[in-house]
Amino acid sequence: MYGPGDVRVEEREDPKIEEPTDAVIRVSASCICGSDLWPYRGFDPADHQVMGHEYVGVVEEVGSAVRELEVGDFVVGSFVISDNTCEICRAGYQSKCVHGTFVAESIGTQAERARIPHADGTLVRTPEHPGPELIPSLLAASDVLGTGWFGAVAADAGPGRTVAVVGDGAVGLMGVLAARELGAERIIAMSRHADRQELARFYGATDIVEERGEAGVEKVRELTGGLGAHSVIEAVGTQESMMQAIDSARPGGHIGYVGVSHDVELPGGPLFFSTVHLHGGPAPVRRFLPDLVRRIWDREIDPGRVFDLSLPLEEAAEGYAAMDERRSIKAFLTL
Amino acid sequence: MYGPGDVRVEEREDPKIEEPTDAVIRVSASCICGSDLWPYRGFDPADHQVMGHEYVGVVEEVGSAVRELEVGDFVVGSFVISDNTCEICRAGYQSKCVHGTFVAESIGTQAERARIPHADGTLVRTPEHPGPELIPSLLAASDVLGTGWFGAVAADAGPGRTVAVVGDGAVGLMGVLAARELGAERIIAMSRHADRQELARFYGATDIVEERGEAGVEKVRELTGGLGAHSVIEAVGTQESMMQAIDSARPGGHIGYVGVSHDVELPGGPLFFSTVHLHGGPAPVRRFLPDLVRRIWDREIDPGRVFDLSLPLEEAAEGYAAMDERRSIKAFLTL
Numbered sequence: 122m123y124g125p126g127d128v129r130v131e132e133r134e135d136p137k138i139e140e141p142t143d144a145v146i147r148v149s150a151s152c153i154c155g156s157d158l159w160p161y162r163g164f165d166p167a168d169h170q171v172m173g174h175e176y177v178g179v180v181e182e183v184g185s186a187v188r189e190l191e192v193g194d195f196v197v198g199s200f201v202i203s204d205n206t207c208e209i210c211r212a213g214y215q216s217k218c219v220h221g222t223f224v225a226e227s228i229g230t231q232a233e234r235a236r237i238p239h240a241d242g243t244l245v246r247t248p249e250h251p252g253p254e255l256i257p258s259l260l261a262a263s264d265v266l267g268t269g270w271f272g273a274v275a276a277d278a279g280p281g282r283t284v285a286v287v288g289d290g291a292v293g294l295m296g297v298l299a300a301r302e303l304g305a306e307r308i309i310a311m312s313r314h315a316d317r318q319e320l321a322r323f324y325g326a327t328d329i330v331e332e333r334g335e336a337g338v339e340k341v342r343e344l345t346g347g348l349g350a351h352s353v354i355e356a357v358g359t360q361e362s363m364m365q366a367i368d369s370a371r372p373g374g375h376i377g378y379v380g381v382s383h384d385v386e387l388p389g390g391p392l393f394f395s396t397v398h399l400h401g402g403p404a405p406v407r408r409f410l411p412d413l414v415r416r417i418w419d420r421e422i423d424p425g426r427v428f429d430l431s432l433p434l435e436e437a438a439e440g441y442a443a444m445d446e447r448r449s450i451k452a453f454l455t456l
Numbered sequence: 457m458y459g460p461g462d463v464r465v466e467e468r469e470d471p472k473i474e475e476p477t478d479a480v481i482r483v484s485a486s487c488i489c490g491s492d493l494w495p496y497r498g499f500d501p502a503d504h505q506v507m508g509h510e511y512v513g514v515v516e517e518v519g520s521a522v523r524e525l526e527v528g529d530f531v532v533g534s535f536v537i538s539d540n541t542c543e544i545c546r547a548g549y550q551s552k553c554v555h556g557t558f559v560a561e562s563i564g565t566q567a568e569r570a571r572i573p574h575a576d577g578t579l580v581r582t583p584e585h586p587g588p589e590l591i592p593s594l595l596a597a598s599d600v601l602g603t604g605w606f607g608a609v610a611a612d613a614g615p616g617r618t619v620a621v622v623g624d625g626a627v628g629l630m631g632v633l634a635a636r637e638l639g640a641e642r643i644i645a646m647s648r649h650a651d652r653q654e655l656a657r658f659y660g661a662t663d664i665v666e667e668r669g670e671a672g673v674e675k676v677r678e679l680t681g682g683l684g685a686h687s688v689i690e691a692v693g694t695q696e697s698m699m700q701a702i703d704s705a706r707p708g709g710h711i712g713y714v715g716v717s718h719d720v721e722l723p724g725g726p727l728f729f730s731t732v733h734l735h736g737g738p739a740p741v742r743r744f745l746p747d748l749v750r751r752i753w754d755r756e757i758d759p760g761r762v763f764d765l766s767l768p769l770e771e772a773a774e775g776y777a778a779m780d781e782r783r784s785i786k787a788f789l790t791l
Contacts, residue, residue: 208683209707217707217731219683348543348554363724372544372552373740378728385724389698389717393737396552402731405708 171229205242257425267406269295275377301325506564540577592760602741604630610712623691636660
C-alpha cells in the first residue's frame with residue numbers, strides 16, 4: 122500500500138530463512154481483511170506498507186530448530202506470530218506472545234511467499250493437503266473466523282445465552298457462526314444489508330435487528346425481556362458500536378470486542394454502573410486454530426462462505442476497492 | 457449532608473412499613489464509606505441528602521409478605537436493595553436488581569432506624585445475636601468487605617495468581633483480604649502510608665509497592681517477571697488509578713474495578729491492545745453476604761480491623777472530616 126487508496130502488486134525479493142525457528146511458505150491463498158481498510162481509508166498510516174496477514178500455504182523450507190513442521194506440509198497460520206511456549210501463550214494469549222509480532226506490519230501475506238518466524242508456534246498443519254473446496258474455510262480460520270470465535274468466547278456465548286452481534290462484516294458473521302457452534306440459544310445479528318442478513322441466518326442468526334445506536338439497543342432489550350443480551354460480540358471498533366454493545370448487554374453480561382478500536386473513549390461512569398464484563402483485543406487465533414482446523418476438516422462449519430469475491434493476487438487493488446465500497450464482504454485472493 | 461463539607465445529625469421521622477416486603481430495623485452500628493467523601497468533597501452533588509448505606513441491626517417490624525426474617529433477628533444488609541429473585545439477581549448481580557435502589561440515595565443508614573424494602577432479598581440474618589466484638593466485621597460485610605471481595609472475584613484472584621491492589625483505602629484492604637481468602641499466591645498492595653501498609657500485611661499482602669502511576673506499573677512488572685499481574689483490584693475510581701490497573705495487568709489478565717468511577721475515560725486503543733478482562737461496578741454484595749457472614753461468624757476473617765476510629769453517631773461530622781483528611785481509614789459510628 123503506497124498510501125491510502127493506493128494498492129499495487131509488485132515484485133519483491135523472495136523471503137528466506139533468517140532464524141532457525143523460521144519457515145518459508147508458498148502462499149496458496151490470501152485475502153483482504155476489514156482491518157486492511159483502516160489504512161486504505163486513511164485512518165491508519167500507510168506508506169509503502171506490505172499488506173496482508175491471512176494465509177494458508179505449503180511449507181517450502183524450514184529452519185534447523187523447527188520441530189513440528191516439514192517441507193510439503195499444508196499449513197494455516199495466525200495473523201500474529203507466537204512462540205506458543207511463553208507464559209502468555211500458555212495462558213491462551215498468543216496474540217500477546219512475548220516474542221509476538223504482527224504479520225501485517227512485518228511480513229505481508231498478500232504475496233506469493235512469506236517467511237514465518239516461530240513457525241512451530243504460529244502455524245498449524247492440516248491432516249493432509251486439502252481439496253480446493255476447503256481452502257476458503259481454512260483461510261478464514263487465519264483471522265476472521267478465529268477473531269469471531271474469540272469474540273464469542275470473550276462474550277461468554279454458550280447454551281442458554283442470547284448473543285447479540287454488533288457488526289455485519291466478515292468478523293461479525295463469524296461471531297454468529299461461533300455463537301451457534303458454542304451452543305447459544307438465540308443469536309441476534311444487527312445488520313441492515315439483505316445479503317449479509319441472509320448469510321447471518323445461514324450461519325445461525327435467529328433474529329435480525331436493522332436498527333442501530335439507541336434504537337438498536339432498544340430492539341435488543343425488547344427481544345430480551347427488557348434485560349439486554351447475556352453476550353454481545355462487538356465487531357466494528359467505533360465509539361458508536363462500542364457504546365451500542367455495552368448498552369445492549371444485561372447487568373453482569375459479557376462483551377467480547379474484536380473490532381480494532383479507533384478513536385474510542387469509554388466513559389467510566391456508565392461502564393462502571395453497567396456491571397458488564399469487557400474483554401477483547403487482537404484475537405489469540407493460535408489458541409483456537411487446532412480446533413477450528415478440525416471442525417473445518419470434518420465439514421462441521423463452512424466459514425469460507427464469507428468470501429463473496431475472488432480475484433487473482435494481481436488484482437488485489439480491485440478487492441480493496443470492492444470492500445471499501447461495500448460491494449464485497451470479503452475478497453479472496455488466488456495465487 | 458446539607459452540602460459539601462457540611463454534615464449534621466438531626467431528628468428525622470421514624471420510618472415505618474410502607475410495602476408488605478419491607479422491614480424496619482433498629483441500626484446497631486453504621487459507618488462512613490469512602491464513597492461518602494465524593495459528595496463531601498464536592499465531586500458529587502449533595503443537597504440536604506440523607507447519608508449512609510452500611511448497616512447492621514435488629515429487625516423491629518416486618519411487612520406481611522416478609523418470609524425469611526422475624527422481629528428480633530440480627531441482620532446485615534447490602535448497600536443496594538434487591539429482591540434476590542429476579543433474573544439479574546439469580547445471575548448474581550443483585551446490585552442491578554430490576555427492583556434495585558441504592559440505600560445511599562433513598563434511605564440513609566447513618567441513622568437510628570431504617571426502612572429496608574425487599575427485606576428478604578436484601579438482608580441476611582446471623583445465626584444468633586453477635587457479641588460486640590463481631591459487630592465491626594459484620595458491618596464491614598455490608599459494603600467494604602463485600603465490595604473488596606467482588607473486586608477480587610472480578611479480578612479472578614485465586615491459587616497461583618499474583619494479585620495487585622491499587623488503592624489502600626478500606627476497599628483496597630478488603631480486596632487484599634479477599635485475595636488471600638481466595639488463595640492468591642502473591643498479593644502486591646500499592647500504598648505509601650505506613651499504617652495502611654501494616655494493615656495490608658495483616659490482611660495478607662506479600663509485597664508493598666509505594667510508587668504510583670507509571671513507576672508503580674514498572675514495579676509491578678519487575679515483581680512479575682516483566683509480564684504484569686494476573687489480577688488487579690482497582691479500588692479508587694480515578695483516571696490515574698484505572699490506567700495504573702490496566703497497565704499493571706498482564707495480557708489476558710483480569711481487572712476487578714470497584715472504585716466508583718469519577719471523570720474516567722478509557723482510551724479504546726490501549727485497552728484493546730492490552731487484551732485484559734475488565735469487570736466491576738457497584739458490588740453485588742448480597743451474592744457474597746451469606747458466605748461472608750459465615751466466615752466472620754467462624755472467625756476465619758477479621759475485616760473489622762479496617763475501622764480505626766469509633767465515634768457516636770452524633771459526632772458523624774468529625775468522622776467525615778477525619779476520613780477526608782486521611783486521619784482515619786474508616787470511621788465506625790456507634791448507636
